[in-house]
Each structure stands twice: as structure tokens, then as C-alpha cells.
Amino acid sequence: MDDKSEPLQIIKKAICTALVINMRKEERAMEGQPVLWFQQIKKKFGENVVLDGVDFKVMPGEIVSLVGENGAGKSTLMNILFGMSVIRQTGGYEGTIYMDGNPLNITNPNDAIHQGIGMVHQEFMLIPGFTVEQNIKLNREPLKKNIFSRVFGHSFETIDWDAENRDAKKALKRIGIDVNPGERIEQLPVGLKQFVEISREIDKENLKVLIFDEPTAVLTETEAEKLLKCIKSFSESGIAVIFISHRLDEVMRISDKVVVLRDGILVENAAVTSLTKEKIAELMVGRKLTERTEEYPDRNIKEEDIILEFRNVSVDMPGEDLRGFSLKVRRGEIIGIGGLAGHGKMAVSNAVSGMYPSTGEVLYNGKPLDVSKTGEALRHEIAFVSEDRKGVGLLLDQSILTNIIFNNLSLKGEFLKSYGFFTQIDNKAAKKTAEQMIEDLAIRCTSAEQLAGSLSGGNQQKVCMARALIAEPKLLFVSEPTRGIDIGAKRLILDYLLKINYEKGITVVMLSSELNELREVCDRIAIVAGGRLRGILGPKESNVKYALMMSGDESVRGGEDSYEKD
Template sequence: MAENMLEVRHVEKRFGENVVLRDVSFALAPGEILGLVGENGAGKSTLMNIIFGMEVIRDTGGFDGEILLNGEPIDFKSPIDALDAGIGMVHQEFNLIPGFTAAENITFNMERTKQSVISSIFGKKYATIDTEANIALSGESLDTLGVAIDPRGMVSEMPVGHKQFIEIAREITREDVKLIIMDEPTAVLTESEADQLMAALKRLSDLGIAIIFITHRLREILNVCDSIVVLRDGEIVERRKNEGLNIDQIAAWMVGRENGIRPEAREERRKASEEVALSIRNLAVDMPGEQVYDVNLDVHEGEILGIAGLAGQGKLGIANGILGTYPVTGSVEFHGEPLELGNTNKILKSKIAFVSEDRRGVGLLLDEPIYWNISFNAMQVQNKFVKRVLGMRFRDEAEMRRVSDEYIQSLAIKTTGGDQKAGNLSGGNQQKVCLAKALCMDPELLFVSEPTRGIDIGAKELVLNALEKINREEETTIVMISSELEELRSICDRIAVICEGRIAGILPATEDPRKFGLLMSGEKVEVDTLE
């Protein structure tokens, strides 16, 4: 029998020309708890999708390398194959049926049944569900986790922490479970619930169940994991036993890449004003997966302020709430005047622009030409590109095309011309069109969310240079939300870190990168005030 339960050998994965995993290798013994950490975009989710047989991997050309389970090569075609092989996965998003009880969710598709006269003749699919047996079975799994949850209770009426335990209980109820992948299982838990889960993981480990534990809470890694793997930019930068490690070390491994910082570019920029351009108080945003609970933040006139944070912690919710994409409460003032939150048109008229992280869903008119996309908001909100002839209003197509061509040239948008449909551009060029669309409004304040997501290195540099240029030459105040800490450090004056829906702290961009890693993981460090 193989010594290792799971072996990952030289795994590589690319999406088109974008390489997201490079030569990833590690092994996992039965009962071992492995902590997998890394910044957003490091490749953690892609690696887990490969192991669990998610369709997105097969649909994008599969992967290179080899994965062995108990010494035998595997290449699952779907998660069903992974489940049948004894691998379970607890996703960040719940996969529960609200109208079912806890027991019904835990035993779904694994129900104990009673044989009847009809089933003895026509087969098992005609058997009746043994409700009491399923309640007992689910109760055993919940007991193994050490949580007091009524198997008969309706999931729709349960707190979010109980739902997470029900997800885990379902995975350990499967026959012959060997490995459970847990993707941020404590993100929705209170501190006491997280402690319960840590104890439950150790019990599962004692039963011989191996666990891959993904979390941004680095203290949990130290408390429960036997070993640690750190991914950075798709490569393993550290792989070692959890012996003598500390949070500072792990945070430094995660963020690294100090040679990617451009402090000389930041120092050359003029000093931002002490005046407050945007004042945010008690902001709460109901954005699924990125909820904001109580954000207080001041943005100074003329600065580039970064907002950093791990996935699901709320960084994307701030701009989306202010601009009216999702329900919002609290107060926001721009140049001392209150904004009417939720009224997108009025906010845009206030000389505020927004580049959304969802460029295809929110940012672009995919079936319209590039010149239309670039000029559309400026035309609709500010009456630009409108001319009057005999008292009638007409679009100034010539001016729309002229301005579009200027942005195509300055941002190096690779296109056949302004008439090409936005939907036919590559992701990086779509991102540049979104930025041009915002800049066309001559904003005094620009929110830009994940501006370099999914684009190549050359395009990233172009976008960052463009942001620096408008900040320097047009004195545009910029709030940049990004999963890429090093990009924020290369362009921003200050960086606010959001954790669990609140600002954990604000640091100068030149600060030690380990401090940002600590703030992202929920640890306290010495930081600035909200001013």
C-alpha cells in the first residue's frame, strides 16, 4: 500500500496563455492536515478544482502533471468521480437545500431506505426512505464533529455557523471518505465556532481522514495543521512541516516579491493633500460573498488609496455599494456634500466614476462597438458627444470616434478599430476599454476594482501607468481595489486592509509586506487611524 494517500506531481495549468500553476508537487499522508495558504490568485482554487475533478478544468484543456490516490493515477472527469473515490470538498459557498432538515441535507443521495414489497419486485429505487435511520446517521456525523445541532431542524432556520458544520457532516457521512478539501471553512464562523471546528478537524485526523485546509486565518494553520504549503503566483514557495513556524514567517512567504515594488515611482509623485475628498461612515453593503458590515474610511484629495483583502472579506463591496450595485446603508460625503447612496446616476453626475471588477456583466456593452462603449456613460450622464442641429439633439459620432481612437492609442488597446464589438476583444483589452470608459468622464474621483485581473504582465503595467498618469497630471483621486498586494504597494500612497467586512487597518504602501499579511489574516498590528 502506498505510504502517501495523495501525491501531486509536477502539476501545471494554464488558461489560454495565462499560466496559473507551475510545477506543483506535494504529498499528503492518511490523517494528515495540510494547510494551503497564499494570496488571492495564487492558484489555490485551481489546484483544488483539479484534485476534485471540477468541469472547468476539463473544459479549459485539462492539466499537465500527475495526481495519485493511494498510489494509483487519477484524472476525474467530474466531482461525482471524486466523491466515489472518497474525496469530498466543502466549498466557500453553501450547497444546502434550505427547505430540507439538517438530516435530509447530510444524507442527500446517501439515504438509508426500507425495503417494501414493491421494491423487492421492481428494485431499490422504489424503496422508501427510512427517516429515523437517516436522523441517527446524521446525528452520528454531527457528534463526530462535536456540535450540538438537531438533525430534525430546518436548515433555513439555522445560523450560518451551523450550516457550515452541516456541510462538513455531509462529507464525513460518505462511505470510505479518505480526503476532505476545506476551502475557507471558518470564514463564516464565530471565534468559538472556529475553535469547535479546529477540534473537529483533529478528531477527523485521528480517524485517518486527510484534510487540505485552506484559510486566510494564519493562526488556525499553526494551531491545527501538520504541514504547510505556500503558493505564490502559481508556484510552491514553501513546503514544510509545521514545526517552529510563526505567523510573520507565513505572511512573508505569502506576499513576498519585494523586487516587484516600485518605491521610486511612488516617491516621485507629488504629495497628496491633507484635505478629505471622500468620507465614508458606517458603510454596510449587502453584496453576496463580499458583504461589508461597518466601514469607516477617509480618502485624501489627490491620493491613490488602495483597498486590499482576501476573497470574501468585503473589499469589492465598498465601491459596489456606494455606486448602487447592491443594497447599502451608512453615509458618504464627497467634498463635504452627502451622496445619495444607491442613486447611481446622481453619483456619476458628481464627477465620480467606477471601473467594475465584472467587466463583462457590468462594465461593457458587449454587442456594441468599442467607440460606443468608451463614450456611452459620458454621453448618458454628462451630455457629452451630443450636438444640436435646428434645435434637435444628435449624437456626435465623429467626436465619439475621435476620442475613442485617442484612448485606443494611449492604452494600446489591441483591436481592428473603434467599430469592433467589445465582446470580441480579449479580457485584457476589455479591461482597458472599461478604464477608457471611466476616464472619458473626466472624473475627480475614480473607483477602480481589480483593474489588472486576468490580464498579462505587459497590459498590467500599461494600466497601472495610466492610473498613475491621471493621478499625477489630472489630479484625479483614485481608490484602487485589488487582490494583488504588490500592485497596490507599487502605485498607492496608503493601503486600507479589509477583513471580515471592516477596515482592519491602514498602512503606508511602503510598510513591511508582512504587516499587510497579518492584517489580512485577522491579526492586530500597529496601524494608522482612519484619517
């Protein structure tokens, strides 16, 4: 546009706006009023852009599936819709959500409920000691007036048990569940709890939109089937449904429309009829490799030189169960373990570290490793950078120095001066090493004495790396190395992994939910889905193959044969 002709520009703009408004009106006339319209939603967590101009509509009675990888922005979007305090505390969001054409102003979950938005959570929001009917009518109990309530107010109205029972029965009947409303929640099997949650939402009279967050994850096949039928019936009665799921089969079966998010960007918004499972998978994963800052020449990795071998390992880790896992890690390589959150990949490092009990065999340099105790692996030149930085990764209220030298001090007795029967910490040596690591990894801090808890996420991660590295490991496990840290630090950490792998010959096992960073760094990537190893892929395999393997699709196979070929 020409800079000089300002008036002209204004006129042009005005015409454009008018046209747009007109178009929107036409659209509305054509499709009817959308019940929910996310208009250009943007959200940043610090420097991290997690939603970038997401824009889609949900029509009454429509089933919209929201799909994307972990961290694509689905849960952030739902948190915005429900006015969760996390959003406000991190600086709010941009854009507007319209409901029935009016901008929504939601400041807490209660507002959302009043507006007719309901949610069925993945983890149950039910009171275990209450009965089914009490849960269904929680805080919406039918009440009866009495003398005291006239004097002391609404709180003293008694609960109308009969009406409560009636309502609960009605709601349960509507979704076709045969359960006694007087039963206590804690006595119900897991599968039924999900349906109680749905009944509770359905019972809300003004319900317009119902959100399902991975509802089938805990259900058996028959239960899932029933649930899908249920969802269909809601949409027929005019309730809009937002369905969040990783199971693409289900998505294909029940949705009217599919919205695909990738790294906070809406990459597809189309009717399900115009899509295939493979297409969705492809869209979810995408391909957006950034450049490595330095290329390293080929290393000499021998297929038969195995540093660590898993033989039929099963791990009992709540929420991340792993069954019958077998894998050979070659000396000197960087191997990735990928998969969706909650599908068992995290159990791989936790089995070796001994944090969770496991069966099967783990061989290190061909000899069995005792993984029943924690600390055993650490003594065998294996180091870990944990995924749970704040939980198991760091001593938050201790100094960077203590955090860096702790394992060496505790396990190997380094950085200690011995005085006969007692020992004292050698602050001088510890400080020297810590400061060296701070410099090497460019940890931003005031001094080595600064508390680890006061560092930013990226710098905390670097402290964890530093601790792992001063142990001079031969094998390094890194779990979710870039979770929750900004792009600059991400790059630095990934580059550093490549560097130590090449320069020091450290074998790296990298566990991550972010497929792209795995494909960028790793030589091979093992995919874990549904608690099992699904196959091993090279970093250059197609997106479709990756996506389908991660969603546990049986049609795609890698496994032992592709492992041999690699």
C-alpha cells in the same frame, strides 16, 4: 553536461533515475504511503500560469493547511482534484495526482467522491427544503427492495427511512452535534449548516481525504472552536484533512503541516512546528516587484488638500460588508485599498457609486456627496472602473463605441445632436472619440463597432478605463484592475494609471486583492480586514506587517497614527 558524450549521459540519467526511485521507495518506507500526492501540478489559463509545479504529499491522518493570498492557486488546485469542468474546458493540467500510490484519473466531481475525497464548501451545498437526514444521505440513500423495483429496476426501490435516520444520527453524533435529523435545513441556523455538511462527508464510508474551504468564515467563535475540535478528531481516526483558511491562528493551532502557495508556486512545505505565524505571513505575501517602465518625478501632494473624505461609512454589501470606515483621500495621490476578498474593501467604491446602501458621510471637496442614488457621483467628476467587468462594467452585446461613450451620452448629453424635441446620436463625434481612445489605450479590436463581449479580458478592461477617462474625472476609482488579464495587459494598465495620475492630475483610488500591484503603484495603502479599516501602510512596509494586518491580527496596528506620520 558534455554534449559529445551522449552514451555517458544516458547512463548518468539512468543512474540518477534509479537513485530517485530508490529514494522515493525509502521515503515511502520511512513515512508510509501518502494518501494524496500532488506531483508537479501545472496549470495555465490561457497565458496566465496559475499553478507552477506544485508538489506536496498528504499522509493519512495528517492535517495539511493550504494557505496563500487570493489568486495564489488554492482553488484551482482543488478544482483540479475534483475534476471540475472548468479545468478541462481551459485545456486541462500537467502533472499527476496520486492516491494511495496510484495515479488518479478524475474527470468529474462524482469520481472524486467515489475515490473517497470529500469537501465542505464555503457556500453550503445543502438542499434547503430537505431534512438534515435527507441531505446527509442525498443520493446515497439506504434502499429497500420491493416488487416494483424487481421489475422496473433500482430506481424504484423505496427509501429506508429508519436506516436513513439511524445513519444520520450516527454521523451527527460522531461530530458531536445535537440536532434533530428530521429538521429541515432552511430552519437551521447558519452555523449548524456547516456541521450538517461535515456529517454528510463523514457518513461516506470510504472517506480518505476531507477538504475544508474556509470553514470558519461564517461561524461564530464558539462554533469555530467546535469545528476545529471536530477536525482534530477526524485526523485521529485516520482521515487526512486539507484545511484552507486565511485565519493564521487557526492554521497554527490545528495543522501538522503547512503548505504555502504564492502566485502558483509552492514556496513552503514544512511542519507547523518549524514555522511561526509571522513566517507564514511573510511567505504568503513575498515581494516580487516588477520594474515600472517609467518613473515619474515627485508630485506635489499636500496632506491637508483632501479631495474625498469618508466619515464613519458603513455599507451593506452582501459578502463585502464594511463598518465604520473613515479615510481622507488627498488630491493628486494614488491610494490603494487592500485586503482579502470578502473582507469589505470592495464596498468602498460601491458606497461612493451608490450601488449599495450606506450610512455615514462622504465628502467630496469638503461638501457632502449624495450617495443614496447611483449616477450622482458620476455627475461630480468621479469615475469608476468596476471590479465586475462582465456584470456592471460593460454592455457585452453592444459595440465598443457604445460602451465608451455611454456615460457621457447618458449623463451629460454629449455625443448627441438635438432636433428640437428629440435627440439623435452623433455617430461621427462618437466614432472619433472612441477611435482616439482605442489608439491611446491600444485596445485590440477590428473596429469600434466590434461587440465588447467578443474582446479579451484585458481589452475589455481597457474599454472600461476608456469610458471612465472620457468623462474627464478628477477622481478615479479602479477596482481589481488586473483581475483575470494577462501579464502584458496588466503592466500596461498599471502604467497607464501612473501616467494619468501624473499627467492629468487625476486622483486614483485603487482597490485590489493583489497586494503587490498596490505596493507598486500606490503612495499609501489602506488595509481593510473583517469589514473594518485596519490601518494605512506605506508601500515599503514589511511583508509581515501587511500579511498580519490583512488577516485581521489585532497585534498589528496602523490606523490613524500611522496615517498621520505618512
